[in-house]
Amino acid sequence: MRLSGSLLQQVGKQAYRPKRLKRVLNYAVFGFAATCCAYSGLLLFNLASGVFQYQSKRRPEIETQKRELEAAMQEKTAIERQAGLPALLPPSPMASLLRWLGNLFLSRLRPLGRRSPRPSRAASPPRPARPCRAALMMMYSGSGYAGMQRQPNQPTVEGALLDCLLAGGHINAGQFAQPRQQLGFITASRTDSGVSALAQLVTLHHDLADPGALVRDLNSRLPDSFRVLDAVRVTKGFNSRYRVLNRTYAYYCPTFALCPDPLPSAYAYRIEPDRLRHLRYCLSRFPGTRNYFNFTCGRLLDDPSCARYIVNSWADEPFLYNGLEFVEIRIVGQSFMRHQIRKMIGLCIAVVRGQYEPSAFDAAFSAKRRLNVPRAPGLGLLLFDLNYAIYNREYAAKLGYPTLDWARFHRQRQ
Structure with missing residues (x-):
């Protein structure tokens, strides 16, 4: 019984300890809060008593200053009445106080005549014009050029333009050596060797102080x-390359190239309606998104960049030029790879001539293996138009920038 009683007593003590600890904590928190309140009240009492004592000591001085201000205000009002001037403020203590504060504020201000004069800017040199983003709208014949992009020891369109910019003092030697890094030189489309352009756009950093003088100077240095x-x-x-909505290429194909029979004279040949219809059917196979791996070079079989979107492609009615019949082929697309358009037209010519079966289109688009697709000559290919419709609508029309439209140069492009 003693053992069980002592055990119960120990258990009771263990159960009582949390309650006693909680009670002690409550007393401690209450005591700390009461001490803080008493200390705060003591501080407030001392502050209030100090303010009261300060006001009691300063009250005679304030009353004296108030009487002096009232006397000065009455004297000034009397002088203004004798002079016939109306009183700006009524003769009251508040008006006197406001007038005194105003005079005090004015007396503290630094006179303007004591300020040191600003240095003259007439002797400083004028700031150079800040370079902006400029676009050169141009056209050229691709005959005699090895393409658009500059190449060592090769005549190119980009090289001829940069040479004229350097000779005219429009760019420096560093910009000429690294036009893309230092000049931001970007072309809208990279034409192949022998390919001409009726619409080409180049963007670069230039102050463009006098656009007319720049155009005249470049044309005086460039060939005709x-x-x-x-x-x-x-x-x-x-960015002239990525801002363009689509590009339009034109290919002027002589109609005798579509005839498989030996001709006595190329000038005497006129294309038959069935053969022209067959050409238009071949061109209708291109619109849409397709894999053009077999229509370019230097790409891998599984390269996703070979997928290109063609908006439209068609052939116009034949026309005569110096007694020779031509047919104009138009191809509109977002972007093109190297030799793509020339191989597209070369495959159409081969199918119309009967050298390839019409199933060659499906085999070329499947891109399961490399096919030998013929390539048309680059002499008849022409970059016809660049479509910046979105830029002209969003920026040129709303913000006042010039439109990028080659229709206004119709007479020069004839």
């Missing part, structure tokens, strides 16, 4: 087959 149509200012982030 290379013309700069206009120089306009564009937005800061404008």
Whole structure:
């Protein structure tokens, strides 16, 4: 019984300890809060007593200053009445106080005549014009050029333009050596060797102080087959390559190239309606998104960049030029790879001539293996138009920038 009683007593003590600890904590918190309240009350009492004592000591001085201000205000009001001037403020203590504060504020101000004169800016040199984003609208004949992009020891369109910019003092030697890094030189489309352009756009950083003088200077240095149509200012982030909505290429194909029979004279041949219809059917196979791996070079079989979107492709009615019949082929697409358009037209010519079966289109688009697709000559290929409709609508029309439209140069492009 003693053992069980002592055990129960220990258990009771263990059960009682949390209650006692909780009670002690409550007393401690209550005591701390009471001490803080008493200390705060003591501070407030001392502050209030100090303010009261300060006001009691300063009250005679304040009353004296108040009487002096009232006397000065009455004297000034009397002088103004004798002079016939109306009183601006009524003779009251509040008006006197406001007038005194105003005079005190004015007396503290530094006179303007004591300020040191600003240094003259007439002797400083004028700031150079800040470079902006400029676009050169131009056209050229691709005959005699090894393409658009500059190449060592090769005549190119880009090289001829940069040479004229350097010779005219429009760019420096560093910009000439690295035009893309230091000049932001970007072309809208890279034409192949022998390919001409009726609409080409180049963007670069230039102050464009006098666009007309820049155009005249470049045209005086360029050959007659290379013309700069206009120089306009564009937005800061404008990119001539990625801002273009679609590109239109034209290929002028002589109709005798579509005839498989030996001809006595190419000038005497006129294309038959069935053969022209067959050509238009072949061109109708291109619109849409397709894999053009077999229509380019230097790409891998599984390269996703070979997928390109063609908006439209068609053939116009034949026409005569110097007694020779031609047919104009138009191809509109978002972007093109190297030799793509020339191989597209070469495959159409081979199928119309009967050298390839019509099933060659399906085999070329399947891209399961490399096929030998014929390539048309580059002499008849022409970059016809660049479509910047979205830029003209969003920026040129709303923000006042010049439109990028080659229709206004119709007479020069004839």
